[in-house]
Amino acid sequence: MSAVFFPPALPRAAALVLLLPIAATAQEAPFSLTLPIDCVPGEDCVVQNYVDADPGAEARDYACGPLSYDGHKGTDFRLPTIAQQAEGVEVRAAADGVVLGLRDEMPDILQGWEGAPELDGRDCGNGVTIGHENGYETQYCHMAQGSIAVAVGQRVAAGERLGEVGLSGQSQFPHLHLSVRRDGVELDPFDPEDRVACGAAEQTLWETPPDYLPGGLLDAGFAPGVPDYLDLQRGTAQAEVRSDTPLVLWGFAFGGRAGDVMHLVVEGPEGRVVDQKMPLDKTQAQLFRASGRRAPEGGWPSGDYEGHVTLLRDGAPLSERRATLSLGE
Structure with missing residues (x-):
């Protein structure tokens, strides 16, 4: 058995002095997201839908615009056309973490088109879920069949390739749907504390928040x-x-x-x-x-x-x- 070294006991006041800097350091590194898709918002992709910020039957985005729909719980990074999607657009991990689950079996057919499958609760289509520190999770939906490039239990770094944007699941246009959760509760990465009144939050979950494009x-x-x-x-x-x-x-x-x-x-x-x-x-x-x-x-x-x-x-x-x-x- 190898020896384990324990330092001598410290007076309580001294122990607090040593612990305070550690807590401060932990607070300096909040959870943050990088762009989960290989595109430039406003140039070759746009955010088509944001998290629904309206608590009732209506829908609005965090800026009080109409870029959402009732009950929408994610951020949709939309490609202009299926032709662009077919060229292959990478989906990337938005933060360091471990792959918790995935699906890679559904065809790339938009809902409403001939041959679209029954969803049976698989609205996300093909996708990946990643667990992060402090109870955070990110989920990536509507990915291309056969494109998933990671495995359950694999550790991934922010920016690492997960697969490609597809047309699977409950989708009417080519896009990546990103969901963010903490302890199982859905969050809007543009307004994680749900405090915004028709404008940008002082603190978001983004390292660099994509600009809001109202159309x-x-x-x-x-x-x-x-x-x-x-x-x-x-x-x-x-x-x-x-x-x-x-x-x-x-x-x-x-x-x-x-x-x-x-x-x-x-x-x-x-x-x-x-x-x-x-x-x-x-x-x-x-x-x-x-x-x-x-x-x-x-x-x-x-x-x-x-x-x-x-x-x-x-x-x-x-x-x-x-x-x-x-x-x-």
């Missing part, structure tokens, strides 16, 4: 007609326009509010082709608008066409996207 454009492009909504979701709405076909500019957005305006403008080699402001008459989580013209007699002039889509709120630009098109002889 914006996800994608824009040209097509020879009004695109199908499923093609917008898939990322295949951009289609060939010829000199003899209609020329249509479209914009795909999230977080639209009643009173917003989508402004679509097309500039061609001989001047402005389209200039239309389209008001939104209701608040919608996802939406699109399109505007265009039939080909003139003799066809569209050869040259470059530039589309400019702007989402306006209270008369000011909230988000902008551009699209280009070249028509030859």
Whole structure:
């Protein structure tokens, strides 16, 4: 048996002096989260939904906006299209911890689409749960089937690859749903103490909190007609326009509010082709608008066409996207 060294007993006052710095050190290292997905919020992903901060039947996010729905208990990092998801976007551990559980057996089919499976309580789809110190847990949902890269009992570091964003479970768009819990209680990482009144909390659980985006454009492009909504979701709405076909500019957005305006403008080699402001008459989580013209007699002039889509709120630009098109002889 190896010897164990115990220091001589200290007077009570001295013992307290030694313990106080240790407690202070523990308080200096609170639980914090890094971004759980390999994207840049506001550029190639957005937060589509936040934790529902309304205690009643209505829904609101921590900033009192409509980016949530009744009973939503996580943060949804949304990719603009399924085409981007199909390229492979990593899901990463948001903090150091140990893998407590996982699922990797459900197909990547959005709910409502043909072939979507019965969920039977598996709303999270494929995912991973990680346990952290001080009673914290994080859960990562809707991951791609066959992408899970960790095992139960494995210790992982913040930023380590867990798998990829998928379409599994209760999902209507490609995204990662992140849930945060402490001692089994769901927390909003943007407002963990539930004290915010329509604004940012002084202390969040994020090392660097993603900026709050109250809505914006996800994608824009040209097509020879009004695109199908499923093609917008898939990322295949951009289609060939010829000199003899209609020329249509479209914009795909999230977080639209009643009173917003989508402004679509097309500039061609001989001047402005389209200039239309389209008001939104209701608040919608996802939406699109399109505007265009039939080909003139003799066809569209050869040259470059530039589309400019702007989402306006209270008369000011909230988000902008551009699209280009070249028509030859």
